[in-house]
Amino acid sequence: RVHPDFRxxxxxxxxxxxxxERAREVIPKAPSEARVTLGQGIWTQDEKAVPxxxxxxxxxVRHFWRMxxxxxxxxxxxxxxxxxxxxxxxxxxxLEAVVRTxxxxxxxxxxxxxxxFDADLAQWRNSIDENPDHDPSLWFLAWDGNRxxxxxxxxxxxxxxxxxxxxDVLAVPRPWRRRGLATALLRHTFRTFAExxxxxxxxxxxxxxxxxxxxxxxxxxxxxxxxxxVFQKELRSGVDLSRQALxxxxxxxxxxxxxxxxxxxxxxxxxxxxxxxxxxxRRFGVDPRSMKQLTAATNTVFRVDRETGAPLVLRMTSPKSxxxxxxxxSEVAWLHALSEETDIGLPEPVPTANGHFxxxxxxxxxxxxxxxxxxxxVPGAMLDDRLTPRNVERHGRLSAKLHEHGSRFRxxxxxxxxxxxxxxxYSDPAFAGFEPIVLFDLGKDLMPPERKDxxxxxxxxxxxxxxxxxxxxxxxxxxxxxxxxNVKVTRSRIYALDFEDLLWGHPIQDLGTxxxxxxxxxxREELLAAFRxxxxxxxxxxxxxxxxxxxMIAGRAILLANFVAASEDASDxxxxxxxxxxxxARLRRFLGETQR
Numbered sequence: 001r002v003h004p005d006f007r008x009x010x011x012x013x014x015x016x017x018x019x020x021e022r023a024r025e026v027i028p029k030a031p032s033e034a035r036v037t038l039g040q041g042i043w044t045q046d047e048k049a050v051p052x053x054x055x056x057x058x059x060x061v062r063h064f065w066r067m068x069x070x071x072x073x074x075x076x077x078x079x080x081x082x083x084x085x086x087x088x089x090x091x092x093x094x095l096e097a098v099v100r101t102x103x104x105x106x107x108x109x110x111x112x113x114x115x116x117f118d119a120d121l122a123q124w125r126n127s128i129d130e131n132p133d134h135d136p137s138l139w140f141l142a143w144d145g146n147r148x149x150x151x152x153x154x155x156x157x158x159x160x161x162x163x164x165x166x167x168d169v170l171a172v173p174r175p176w177r178r179r180g181l182a183t184a185l186l187r188h189t190f191r192t193f194a195e196x197x198x199x200x201x202x203x204x205x206x207x208x209x210x211x212x213x214x215x216x217x218x219x220x221x222x223x224x225x226x227x228x229x230v231f232q233k234e235l236r237s238g239v240d241l242s243r244q245a246l247x248x249x250x251x252x253x254x255x256x257x258x259x260x261x262x263x264x265x266x267x268x269x270x271x272x273x274x275x276x277x278x279x280x281x282r283r284f285g286v287d288p289r290s291m292k293q294l295t296a297a298t299n300t301v302f303r304v305d306r307e308t309g310a311p312l313v314l315r316m317t318s319p320k321s322x323x324x325x326x327x328x329x330s331e332v333a334w335l336h337a338l339s340e341e342t343d344i345g346l347p348e349p350v351p352t353a354n355g356h357f358x359x360x361x362x363x364x365x366x367x368x369x370x371x372x373x374x375x376x377x378v379p380g381a382m383l384d385d386r387l388t389p390r391n392v393e394r395h396g397r398l399s400a401k402l403h404e405h406g407s408r409f410r411x412x413x414x415x416x417x418x419x420x421x422x423x424x425x426y427s428d429p430a431f432a433g434f435e436p437i438v439l440f441d442l443g444k445d446l447m448p449p450e451r452k453d454x455x456x457x458x459x460x461x462x463x464x465x466x467x468x469x470x471x472x473x474x475x476x477x478x479x480x481x482x483x484x485x486n487v488k489v490t491r492s493r494i495y496a497l498d499f500e501d502l503l504w505g506h507p508i509q510d511l512g513t514x515x516x517x518x519x520x521x522x523x524r525e526e527l528l529a530a531f532r533x534x535x536x537x538x539x540x541x542x543x544x545x546x547x548x549x550x551x552m553i554a555g556r557a558i559l560l561a562n563f564v565a566a567s568e569d570a571s572d573x574x575x576x577x578x579x580x581x582x583x584x585a586r587l588r589r590f591l592g593e594t595q596r
Contacts, residue, residue, distance in 0.1 A: 012048075017056070020056070020233070024235060034236075035236065035239060035241070037233060038235055039231065040053060041228045041229065042229055042231070043228060050229075056233065057233045058231035058232060058233045059232060060229050061230055062110060062206065063206075063207040063228065064205065064228040064230065065205050065224045065228070066202055066224070066225050067204075067205055067214075067222040067224055067225065068164070068201070068222060069202075069221045069223070070199065070221075071193060071200055071201065072199070075187055077187065078184035078185070078191075079180060079183075081180055083145065084142050084184075085142070085143045085144075086142055086143075088136070088137055089136045089139030089140070089141055090136075092430075093429075095121070096121060096324060096432030096433075097148045098151055099124050099432070101141075101148045101151050103120060105172060109206065110206055116360035116369065117369040118360055119360075133156055133157070134155075135156050138155070138156060138165075139151070139153045140185060140189065142181055142184070143429070146429045146434055146436045147429075147434075149173070149175075150170075150185055151169060151170070151171050152188070153169040154168060154189055156196075157198070163198060164200045164202050165192075165201045166201070166202050167186070167203040170182060172185075177211070183216060186216075190220070202225070203217070203222070204228070261365060261367055262570060263570050264570075266571055270300050272363075272365060273300050273363075276361045276362075276366065276370055277291060277302055277316060277372075280316070280359050280372035281304060281314060281374075283361075284351075284372075286304060286306065287306065288304045288305065289305050289307050291303070291305075291314075292305075294313070298320060298321045299318050299321055299500070300315075301314070301316070310376060311376075311377035312376060312377060314373075315372065315373050315374075315500075316370045317372070319369070319433055320563075322431070322434055323433065323500055324432050327416065327417055327431070327502070328358045329357060329358060330411070330414075330415045330416055330417050331373075331502055332349045332357045333412050333414075334406075334409065334411075334477060335348075337409055338402075338405055341405065344398065344402065344405075345496065346495065347376065347378050347497055348375060349374070350375060357374075359372050378495045378497060379488070379490055380488035381489060381490075382487070382488060383484040383485075383487040383489055384484040384485055387521075389526060389527070390530075391494070392518075392530040392534070393537075395484075395531055396530065396531035397535065397537055397538050398487065399510070399511065399531075399534075400536075400539035401538055401539075402478075402479055402496060403476075403510065403539060403542070407476045409476070411477070417477070417504060418431060418504070419503060419505065420466070420475070420478070420505030421466060421467075422466065423463055423466070423555050423559060425559075426501075426559075436566050438565050439455060439558070440452060442565055447580065451581075451584045454584050455558060455583075457587075458554055458558065458590055459558055461551065461591070462552070465552075469548075470506075473506060475506060476505070478502070478503055478504075478505045478507065479496065479502065480503045480505065480510055480513050481500070482513070506542070508542045508543055508544075508549060511535075511543075511549060511552065512549060512551070513556050515531065515549065516556040519553055550590060551590070554586065554590040557587065558583070560579070561579060561580055564579055565580070
């Protein structure tokens, strides 16, 4: 924009030329196959800007509307859908949830170009930090249990009209659309602005919006007040990475609908992830000779062989594992401390050329971001394949050494992991990507009343013990996933793998997770005794009250029951009926023993 006093002097033309030159300088930062454009929006009434833009090769590609409502009449109270609770934004813990909700809601909107979650998050943080008018009390989040079902983010006013409040973002992801949630969010926002003395409220909308937003805004009393014309100039031809469709959210392939990711088998999911794995390796600076899938459960893991150098392991974190880049960076921080201060066998994280230990990739037909970490290959066989008393004893000693270091570990700045202060530590809504707690809301086919009672009573008893643990002692870092598939053994060494599930907790909780996987083994008494011998060779056994370990093992069973019930993956859901029945029997044994 050019100040009116300085127009008709060629300043606008000079600015456009400079902007285009600068844009061309940064084209190499875009993906090599991507179409690159330069865009500019102007008010339709700006008659001088149109010929200027056309003279520089710009063409109109889209129209947006400013819609406005006056606050001069009573505003109906919002009617919230069942199960929805409204909360005001908490700057300390809600930003990641806000960004994810925005990404999920706008992925099918015109002009949306997916980028790594970390990049989006950084842009949001910068936008907030640079906005002197940012008012978190005008950001409203609608929660459905532990999930954000919708957001309404507003600015107190706009520069050209201080009496107008402005809804900057209204976003409702697909699962919660057509239920009146957006209407309720708008009406709550309107009433808030009216209480603050604003005379009207505005927002912006794509004039060809495909979601029915315009009709919604009209129903709540908004009308089109102004139009913005969006001009674009193509700087480089290529593939258009922006999205604009209300088709199947997993895309199309060869003229037919691509099968939804969560309906694929683990093998099918891994196959679809391979191109993303290649992209992640490219960002790590690795040129693979071959990739072999090792696992495809919660995460997908590939062995990566190169022409020269030792093999590597690429771990692609699934959204259902509930881990963000900052959690993975915290994992790396403890690995570095353990490597420097102990002789424990560990995987060595491999950074990018810029020193980053996490890269995030996203692809068509693959929901959510995939946060990828790269490690040097660890030799040996999985402990599950070498389950001798001697190796299990080594496993116990390994666990004790991790607990010993965790008790004195002091986290560096930026270290952020969840706390094991409930039966469902990965369902903490303060962390983005948390797992919803659905166990007690399941239908009678999976959770008949008598089964629900057993789960509820066991949960409450375990929660009481967890509360006591935290009241009696200070928590420490624990691995919380040191099972027999996360340990490798050679003749001379034993290695702990996959530190992704780190928690603040207590050693007895960590042992509950580890020993859960021994408890169903027909040799469990022999193996548990061997594990304890190994543990006590390095550290005192951490069960200070009889029954605490059994409670933590039972708690792990409840956590996993919720995991399979909450998962969108068909492979996980198929396990639910049988697993819930087995867990009910386990919990009844636990309840019977604790009542003696």
